[in-house]
Amino acid sequence: MSVSDISNIAKAAETDINSSADFAGLEFIRVKYLGRQGIVAGLFTDMRNLSQEERPGFGKKLNELKNSLTSLIKEKQASFKKASVIDNAFDPTLPGVAADTGSLHILTQTIEEICEIFAKMGFSVIEGPEVETEYNNFTGLNIPLEHPSRDAFDTFYLKGKNGQQKSDGKLLLRSHTSPVQVRLMKSVKPPVAAVVPGKVYRPDATDASHSFMFHQVEGFLVDENIRFSDLKGVLDLFLHNLFGGEVKTRFRPHFFPFTEPSAEVDVSCIICKGKGCSTCGRKGWLEILGSGMIHPNVFKHVGYDPKKCTGFAFGMGVERIAMLKYGISDIRMFFENDLRFLKQF
Numbered sequence: 001m002s003v004s005d006i007s008n009i010a011k012a013a014e015t016d017i018n019s020s021a022d023f024a025g026l027e028f029i030r031v032k033y034l035g036r037q038g039i040v041a042g043l044f045t046d047m048r049n050l051s052q053e054e055r056p057g058f059g060k061k062l063n064e065l066k067n068s069l070t071s072l073i074k075e076k077q078a079s080f081k082k083a084s085v086i087d088n089a090f091d092p093t094l095p096g097v098a099a100d101t102g103s104l105h106i107l108t109q110t111i112e113e114i115c116e117i118f119a120k121m122g123f124s125v126i127e128g129p130e131v132e133t134e135y136n137n138f139t140g141l142n143i144p145l146e147h148p149s150r151d152a153f154d155t156f157y158l159k160g161k162n163g164q165q166k167s168d169g170k171l172l173l174r175s176h177t178s179p180v181q182v183r184l185m186k187s188v189k190p191p192v193a194a195v196v197p198g199k200v201y202r203p204d205a206t207d208a209s210h211s212f213m214f215h216q217v218e219g220f221l222v223d224e225n226i227r228f229s230d231l232k233g234v235l236d237l238f239l240h241n242l243f244g245g246e247v248k249t250r251f252r253p254h255f256f257p258f259t260e261p262s263a264e265v266d267v268s269c270i271i272c273k274g275k276g277c278s279t280c281g282r283k284g285w286l287e288i289l290g291s292g293m294i295h296p297n298v299f300k301h302v303g304y305d306p307k308k309c310t311g312f313a314f315g316m317g318v319e320r321i322a323m324l325k326y327g328i329s330d331i332r333m334f335f336e337n338d339l340r341f342l343k344q345f
């Protein structure tokens, strides 16, 4: 019977208390140590056998043990109580927390809507890389070396490894989706009909209507005996599906190096119905896309016979279409990831 026995008992009691799993188990341990017939009471009885000198020190230790076990047991009881309160707090009759499912970005939705209209007409939907060769982005599309858009100020050029240039010229971030025309026609024989959604890059200063990155959907169709009237019919059908049957369409002569003849296509203003407003600049018309009959030189570049093949191509800006359709006034809103904007769509 010594003070070191007390500390051994303290250790054993602590382990017992900590490992108890519920009120009943803890009560069993409390009785084992602190009950009237318990270990601590037994030690108090045994104190009688100690000498006068030993008794006070032993008694003090024993009281400390009793107090510390009492408070450990109380703490443990409180922790069981807390857990049971949490258990009881579950109310299966309360309505559940709705899961936040999110939605597709409005640009993705617009791209899908555009591509779906063409898919119904039999066009495939394909994609191409955002890093392009100078050849695919310009040369293959009959854009001559001296054309201003080849200038470093209008295109993001990339540095090749060790400054080396590939045989297809420098690498760049594509400035339009038209290079995918070259890619696809080089790899498959006509007839082809495809639409190509994707990102394009131009070093424009950012403002309400310009962004250094934006999205285009390209489209082209090549076969024998494809005429300008086919282009008109397809784009008419597309624009009526996209903006509603009541819009008027207008084809204005224009110039693109890779199409001849070329046309810009307008729809009657969807805001003022053609009367003239601030959105259409009082003109009553909105410019939507560029188009034309594919230039024979493009066919030569991709290895198609320009005497046999004819086709048309078109390209449109997705942000512009979404802005007009949904009344969005600033292109930067698409890219700021502000949930207050994104959640509206």
Ligand code: PHE
Residues within 6 Å of the ligand: 175, 176, 177, 178, 218, 256, 259, 290, 291, 292, 313, 314, 315, 316
């Ligand atoms: N690539 C042209 C542009 O970015 C659009 C276009 C595509 C025009 C196909 C005609 C034919 O402006």
